[in-house]
Amino acid sequence: MTGPRLAIIHALEKNRLTTGSVVQMMEAARGLADRGHRVRVVSRPGGDLEAACAADGIGFVPLPLRNEFDLGSALAWRRLLREEPADIVHVHKGRPHSVALLATLGLGPRPVLVVNRGVSFPLDLFNRWKYRHPRVGAVVCVAKAIRRIVIESGGLSPDRVHTIHAGTDTDRFDPARTDTHSVREELGLGPEELLVGQVSVRDWKGWRELEEAFAAVAASHPGARLLLVGCEPEAEREKVTAAARGLGIGDRLLTLPYRTDMPEVLGACDLVVDASWAGTGITGTIREAMAMERAVVATDCAGNRELVLDGEVGLLVPQRDVSALAGALDRLLGDPELRRRLGAAARRRVLEGFSTKVRLDRLERLYHRLAGGRCPGRGRGSTRHSPPSG
DSSP states (O other): OOSSOOEEEEEOSOOOTTSHHHHHHHHHHHHHHHTTOEEEEEEOTTSSHHHHHHHHTOEEEEOOOOSTTOHHHHHHHHHHHHHSOOSEEEEOSHHHHHHHHHHTTTSOSOSEEEEEEOOOOOOOTTTHHHHHOTTEEEEEESSHHHHHHHHHHHTOOGGGEEEOOOOBOTTTSOGGGSOSSHHHHHHTOOTTOEEEEEEOOOGGGTHHHHHHHHHHHGGGOTTEEEEEEOOOSHHHHHHHHHHHHHTTOGGGEEEEOOOSOHHHHHHTOSEEEEOOOSSOSSOHHHHHHHHTTOEEEEEOOTTHHHHOOBTTTBEEEOTTOHHHHHHHHHHHHTOHHHHHHHHHHHHHHHHHHSBHHHHHHHHHHHHHHHHTTOOTTTTOSOSSOOOOOO
């Protein structure tokens, strides 16, 4: 830890560790607690986030967070802040952002709110005021491209909006420590079969374009298979499989639901794709695949171009350009040495600028600057603690 000890709350209504924003929040909470800060997590009960906090000894405060105007959650949060003052409240989505503003009305200068922004959609008339609220000390964007959008669409002063790239745990996502064969065995793949993977089947993630691109090169690479991860509920799985059948690649498509063993899933792939055409910041699974030394193909959407240096650590293609995506797949599927070279450079890229450690260093510096010196967290017993009773 550098600087004084702080009392920090991370808040997000999502509570499943299959969601990238939850993983990022949990890694920040864990890392900051390891550095000696007093950290709590506010979220909805019932998911696996609460158990993860308990396992790491991080205080978990269950709140319903039913909507952006949940007065019951705001009052409970306010009581918590009166009993255990915080220096920083870092909110990771719009709902806890709104509820935190309600909870802190009239509380004075502490806590300072830090707002995370991980999507590239512009701010609108409804949410712009929340970002401009005087309680908000900083907006943290996961990519430079998102920072520009927030400043322009929100009318915010540039000195309040910061780029801190999302991080990857390079110890967990390490091919030397990962069984890269178990998921391939689960999927029934032989060693000679090549696996192209993408995570998430939201429409704007570009899975339709990926299926079309794969269909265009399938005949040239008969040993290749396509894996789509996150196909749940069943209606979502049926949607992607029906589309694959219509393209004549139904027998080449594999699907998995959301998984928590993502190092093993990504390690099973020979190359990993993100075909997003809207909304994305920096795609977490591309960053994680790069840490696993896998070749990647990504669209030049938002922050992906900040991570994937085209031709050096992966391949970038234009958004919704099926022909360009097919060309990138064809090139990588046919060139194992290129896949190896790009994968090795990709891990170095993540280690140097997109690791959890780098992110924690930058967050900690920002928190200390915002806290300024009045630190309720100093001298308050254990850094990791049980949540307050009641």
